[in-house]
Amino acid sequence: MLRNANGHIGSLTEDTYAVILAGGRGSRLFELTKWRAKPAVYFGGKFRIIDFPLSNCLNSGIHRVGIATQYKSHSLIRHINRGWGRFKVDLSEFVEILPASQRHSEDWYVGTADAIYQNLDIIRSERPKYVLILSGDHVYRMDYGLLIAEHVANNADMTVCCLEVPTEEAAGSFGVMTVNTDNRVIAFDEKPALPSEIPGKAGLCLASMGNYLFNTEFLFEQLKKDCANEGSSRDFGHDIIPSVIHDHNVFAFSFKDPNSANQPYWRDVGTLDSFWEANMELVEPKPQFDLYDKSWPMWTYQEQLPPAKFIFDNAQRRGTALDSTVSGGCIISGSTIRKSLLYSNVHTHSYSLIEQSVLMPGSDVGEHCKLLRVIVDSKCHIPAGLTIGYDREQDIANGFRVSEKGITLVTRDMLKALAKDGLK
Numbered sequence: 001m002l003r004n005a006n007g008h009i010g011s012l013t014e015d016t017y018a019v020i021l022a023g024g025r026g027s028r029l030f031e032l033t034k035w036r037a038k039p040a041v042y043f044g045g046k047f048r049i050i051d052f053p054l055s056n057c058l059n060s061g062i063h064r065v066g067i068a069t070q071y072k073s074h075s076l077i078r079h080i081n082r083g084w085g086r087f088k089v090d091l092s093e094f095v096e097i098l099p100a101s102q103r104h105s106e107d108w109y110v111g112t113a114d115a116i117y118q119n120l121d122i123i124r125s126e127r128p129k130y131v132l133i134l135s136g137d138h139v140y141r142m143d144y145g146l147l148i149a150e151h152v153a154n155n156a157d158m159t160v161c162c163l164e165v166p167t168e169e170a171a172g173s174f175g176v177m178t179v180n181t182d183n184r185v186i187a188f189d190e191k192p193a194l195p196s197e198i199p200g201k202a203g204l205c206l207a208s209m210g211n212y213l214f215n216t217e218f219l220f221e222q223l224k225k226d227c228a229n230e231g232s233s234r235d236f237g238h239d240i241i242p243s244v245i246h247d248h249n250v251f252a253f254s255f256k257d258p259n260s261a262n263q264p265y266w267r268d269v270g271t272l273d274s275f276w277e278a279n280m281e282l283v284e285p286k287p288q289f290d291l292y293d294k295s296w297p298m299w300t301y302q303e304q305l306p307p308a309k310f311i312f313d314n315a316q317r318r319g320t321a322l323d324s325t326v327s328g329g330c331i332i333s334g335s336t337i338r339k340s341l342l343y344s345n346v347h348t349h350s351y352s353l354i355e356q357s358v359l360m361p362g363s364d365v366g367e368h369c370k371l372l373r374v375i376v377d378s379k380c381h382i383p384a385g386l387t388i389g390y391d392r393e394q395d396i397a398n399g400f401r402v403s404e405k406g407i408t409l410v411t412r413d414m415l416k417a418l419a420k421d422g423l424k
Contacts, residue, residue, distance in 0.1 A: 009145035013061035016148060017128035017216075019119070020053050021112055022136030023070030023100065028271045030401055031411045032377060037069065039136035040076035042360050042378065043269065044282055044291060044298075045325045045341045048079055051300045052141075053134045054095065059296050060144040063093035064126055067136070068115040070100045070108060083301025098122065111234035112210075117223040123216070131219050133236070135210035139278060139289070140255075140266040141296050147213055147253050157218045157248040160185065160241065161211035163255055164204045164263055167195045174207035175237045177252045185250040188241045206252050209266070212236055218248070265289040272403040276375055279341050279358045283323055305329035305344055317350040335365070349384070357389070377411040383419070 026038025033041065039050035050067070057065050069076060077097055087093035098119050100108040109115040116123075116133060123131060130148060142161075151159040162177055170176055171193055178187035178196040187196070188208075195205040214222075222240055226232050232239045244250055257264045265288045269275040281287055291298060305328035310319035317334030324337045327344040334350030343361040348354060352369040359365070359376045366384030374389045376382065388395060389408045396402055399417050401409040 009149050010061050012130070012148040012152060013145050014063075015129040016062050016064070016132050016144075017123055017126050017130070018057050018062050018065045018132040018134060018144075019098070019116060019123070020050070020057075020065065020067045020134045020136045021115055021210075022050055022067050022076060023073070023109055023115065024137055025071045026137065026270060029275065030272065031409060031413070032272070032275070032375070033072075034411070034413075035072060036075045037071045037073055038270070040073075040079060041269075041275075042343055043139060043275075044279065045343055046302065046327050047298060047300045048076075049139065049269065050076060050079070050136050051083075051298060052139050053136055054084060055296075055298045056140075056142050056144060057134075058299060060142075062132065062144060063087060064128065065095045066098045066119065066122065067095065068098045068100075068109065068119065070115075073097075073099065079301055083299070092126075111238075112236045113223060113226055113232075113240050114234035116219070117227055117234070120220060120223065124220070128216055131214045131216050133212045133214070137270065138209070138266060138268055141264065141289075141293075142255065143258070146258060147211075150253055151213050151251070154183075154251045155249055156213075156251045157215055158241075158244060158250045159213045159253050160250070161209040161213075161255055162206035162252045163209055163266060164198065164201070165207040167197060167203055167205045170195045170205050170207045174205075175241075177206040177208065179206060179252050183252045183254070185241075185245045185252055188237075188245060190237055206254065208237065209255060210237075213253075272375065272401070272407050272409055273405045276358060276373070276403075276407045280339065280356060283325055283339050283341060285323070303329075303344060308332070308342075312350065343378075373406060374408045374410060377409070380410055380412050380415055382410070382415070 022037060022039040024038045026033035041049050043049050080095060084095040087095060132144060160177060172191050175190045176192055176195040177185050179185055181199050198204050198206055222244060226239055255264060267278045269278045307328060308326045308330040310332045312319050312334040319332040319334055321332055321337035323339045326342045329345040330342050331347045335348040335352040338355045340354050340357045342359045345362045346359045348365040349367045351367050352365050354371045357371045357374040360378040362379040363376045365382045368385045369382050370387040372389035392402050395408050399414045
């Protein structure tokens, strides 16, 4: 979505403090999140998932951002410190870490609402008019200025960002808003079996994106009430939204492309299959999510590396990459890459074939290997001659994880166990 240059929107974003909830465990990604939080997982050849909401904030003109961390946050914090220090603190611009630190209780962050409640004093010290609460584990582009402008125009207390999703897709998977013809929320159901339809749009419902905008004082009031409720799970979806929709102005904001009114790209990459599929979408000739769009750049920490190198050009071994993305520092040495993403510092050796695979930073593929529909975690060394992704039962016997749709995950711990037991 393109930047909106409206001066009124610019003043609204300046009055906004954003909190990105980045403490998620991401258990459905299994070993990919064994040593890192889900927002720190690599995505798209050179980014981490956290870069997408952060880039949206920067491009929208929101320059005061707090990141609430909790689960195995070291690599996430290191990435933020290295890549997001471009803000000018003396101009009240910053990206800062809000770790779970038991500021108001003896508990760590109990739920999404509690993560905000425990940082009320920090948010209050910035004196924003609006607080934007964002999920830290989705991939999309969004101009938050448009959201804030609609929130103000509606005289809303709270606005929930929503996607228009087919009802059969949302059933059992999304929190669903029931709205009237003015998009005012009149009911909320968490993962209903029969989602309510949007008025005038049969077959579609409004599914929550997990992004919320509040008037600051209203947010503080509701969090204090929720804290006093001993039966609360301290969650926005389960507790805050149901408690405010009947007595306050709560609206749904439909996430649409302002130029075409189409549904923009948005992906929850929370499973191995969805993670692999979203990466594969990026290597299409004309991907729906265009990382090369200069009007809305995606920012990240970028290590200074030499350009990718392709070596050997003879009939026996030729370094080639087709329908693929190859990042800096990679060496494609006499191997063939097809429809794959190679992150930085990947080295693939002679006579190997890699197809429809995701190779994370620092991974190394030995000679005469064959990989098909494989996710290789960072700094893995695939031993020479190993075939992965062609035989599900063999992959499982080798200790690799195979998803429901046949995507094989390989990590360093798996390879160490395989080497100890001997190749099978």
